[in-house]
Amino acid sequence: MIIRDSQISAAYLRGLVDYLTIKRQNTSLFLQQFQISEAVIGEPQQRLPTRLFSAMLEAAGVQLNDDHIGLHVGEQIKPGQYGVLGLSVMNCKTLREAVARHERYERLVCDVGHTTYRLSSDDVILSWDSCSPDLSRHIAEENIASWTTFARWITGAYVSPTLIRFQHSRPSDIREHERLFQCSLEFSCDSIEVHFPSVYLDLPLRQHDPAMLALLDEYADRLLLQLNPEANFSDKVKAALTNLLQAGDISLQKTARTLNLSARALQRRLQEEGCSYQQILDETRRELALRQISDERLDLSEITFFLGFADQSAFQRAFKRWTGRTPGQYRREQELTG
Structure with a gap:
């Protein structure tokens, strides 16, 4: 599947803004560099080019001297960043329902890739497929970090994958990856995958409605x-x-x-x-x-x-x-x- 000119919801920038705030950066000045106002970030229906988000992550990483900016921004995930997708996932009964909702509605947040999941032995494999030129290392790591963080939040349990595979090459230092994901890691793979135990699918969610x-x-x-x-x-x-x-x-x-x-x-x-x-x-x-x-x-x-x-x-x-x-x-x- 080839995706060009992919887009993200403007609300998805909130994690980056929150991380810059934690690091005591002038967020208004940072956003001005990209001709974005903070008011736009409050509009989930506004769409922005994914390549712009990639450039913002790169710039923030340089500004903070943070080679793991994608991981750190992904850890700041809040339900509002996913818009109706996040709210729908939160109100599911089990993680199984949540994964299905994510697969169904993820285009509302970002269309740089497409998620599918399948069962394999005792594991579930979530694949994030993308041939988009807009996909960068930081976007991939931000996405997987946000998935992991959000899953822990909605289940109320410190769940961790068993294996994560990335397409980009191995960074020189992966201690932050190991701290966050608590699982085996592989790089330079053909696809981006998150493996986790199938028993997780039946975990109840905290805010089922x-x-x-x-x-x-x-x-x-x-x-x-x-x-x-x-x-x-x-x-x-x-x-x-x-x-x-x-x-x-x-x-x-x-x-x-x-x-x-x-x-x-x-x-x-x-x-x-x-x-x-x-x-x-x-x-x-x-x-x-x-x-x-x-x-x-x-x-x-x-x-x-x-x-x-x-x-x-x-x-x-x-x-x-x-x-x-x-x-x-x-x-x-x-x-x-x-």
Whole structure:
């Protein structure tokens, strides 16, 4: 698989900024070198070239005289850096579910490579496949360090791989690799792999929430659609609205900014597809409501909040307009029909 012009979520820069802060560096000045503002890092939907992140890691390593900058930045991983992917993983029941979510949604964070996993004897092998010219030693080490750190955090256990294989050549000093990973290491390999015991897959996660997981999966699927260049423009607007509904700002202006358009341009492109912004907003809410009302784990107040209604009575009126029934009536009828 060949990937060119790969991108990362701007929120993924947070680990680098946090590490520079710990090292008492002027982060604003550092970001200015790359024409990035700290406000951009708070926007998970903003995308930046992976080669820019690679250049930033290199520059930070030189500035700090840190030959292991990728490892150290990866150790600073926080759930917010992974955006909806991180939140989805956190709310899974087991590490097995978390690995599957990572494989499914990782493009939301970075598309420089693609993760697959397979069972081999008593081990699980996570492979990170990339032929991208944007992949550097520091990006590879940052990625694997963040995986390891995040797995320890969500399980509440100091889990370690049994073997890690890197494609780049062996650094002159690997003591930091040994400290962090606590496992066998191989370099100059054909692919990047993380091996760990298969029993880890059944480890329970600390913040399992099935109701929240259902909402996050819905959200993540919408965002994947938004990343698809072949999708209709109205579908991309729906994907953006799914995000903005949860954030509480569904104005035309905010939606247009999310899609890097003016409000007038957004309206014009929707008109070209025979629809309006209000129609798309209404359709998005309706589709989400019908899916969520079928999930008995979600109460009506949670659905009201997720869909961005001011109060439950506003949601009740909209739902009756869509279906001719109140949410409660619709849910009871579904229960009776089974």
